[in-house]
Amino acid sequence: MITKPLGGTEVQVPEIGLGVWQYRGGVAPLRHGVELGANLIDTAEMYRTEDVVGEAVRGMRERVFIASKVSGDHLGHDQVLRAADASLRRLDIDTIDLYQIHWPSRGTPIEETMGAMETLVDTGRIRHIGVSNFSTDELAEARAAMKHHPIVSNQVLYNLRRREIERTLIPYCLRHDVTIIAYTPLDSGRLAGRPGMFAAREAKVLHEIAGEYDKTSAQVALNWCTAHEGVIAIPKSDSVERTAENCGASDWRLSAEDMARLDRAFA
Numbered sequence: 001m002i003t004k005p006l007g008g009t010e011v012q013v014p015e016i017g018l019g020v021w022q023y024r025g026g027v028a029p030l031r032h033g034v035e036l037g038a039n040l041i042d043t044a045e046m047y048r049t050e051d052v053v054g055e056a057v058r059g060m061r062e063r064v065f066i067a068s069k070v071s072g073d074h075l076g077h078d079q080v081l082r083a084a085d086a087s088l089r090r091l092d093i094d095t096i097d098l099y100q101i102h103w104p105s106r107g108t109p110i111e112e113t114m115g116a117m118e119t120l121v122d123t124g125r126i127r128h129i130g131v132s133n134f135s136t137d138e139l140a141e142a143r144a145a146m147k148h149h150p151i152v153s154n155q156v157l158y159n160l161r162r163r164e165i166e167r168t169l170i171p172y173c174l175r176h177d178v179t180i181i182a183y184t185p186l187d188s189g190r191l192a193g194r195p196g197m198f199a200a201r202e203a204k205v206l207h208e209i210a211g212e213y214d215k216t217s218a219q220v221a222l223n224w225c226t227a228h229e230g231v232i233a234i235p236k237s238d239s240v241e242r243t244a245e246n247c248g249a250s251d252w253r254l255s256a257e258d259m260a261r262l263d264r265a266f267a
Contacts, residue, residue, distance in 0.1 A: 001037025
């Protein structure tokens with residue numbers, strides 16, 4: 001599994017991780033993904049999957065990078081601290097590797113929220129600070145509020161069919177050592193389906209390239225995503241077989257020509 005640095009840190013994370021939004025697969029797919037090198041598992045308090053993640057990593061905690069999120073409705077200083085403590089209990093771990101703000105709040109000053117996040121680092125409850133669903137301006141404002149610790153990641157929607165972040169957010173994150181964590185990288189499964197799930201021209205190109213590489217459409221779509229500098233992806237799968245397929249999107253690269261073909265097809 002290809003790894004990439006997390007923000008400007010020395011921590012290496014896999015370019016394909018494991019998402020658990022609406023996850024119902026139990027322990028086996030998560031453990032299998034870790035065995036294949038996808039040792040980043042991303043959860044959140046609102047997902048209600050922290051308990052199964054905790055069960056999955058029991059006995060192998062030192063091998064897994066665990067990311068979780070505080071709800072955007074709980075961003076007051078004390079709310080953030082309580083939410084982190086509750087997540088730690090559900091996960092049954094001592095420290096969360098990456099703790100993220102799930103979405104920005106207009107009702108709580110960003111300085112108050114980021115101060116609480118820094119307190120969590122200082123007290124050893126989390127290791128790194130991230131955000132999610134932050135626009136370029138919101139991320140810049142959050143970064144300006146930090147006093148002692150950097151923001152290392154921004155988790156956002158990104159896939160072949162949803163490319164809005166390419167305009168300003170990806171360039172900003174590259175300039176400031178902020179890793180993009182792409183959620184829904186398979187467009188809720190559409191990019192893993194057969195031709196006919198979306199526009200015929202798009203489907204034809206994706207299917208053709210998959211055949212040329214002896215890969216699946218999902219593997220090509222994920223490889224396109226992670227081929228971008230500073231981007232990792234967290235697809236979700238409820239099965240061992242599909243988890244293995246997703247992990248097979250790493251350790252190889254699309255050619256520059258085929259990246260361009262996909263860019264044109266999915267413009």
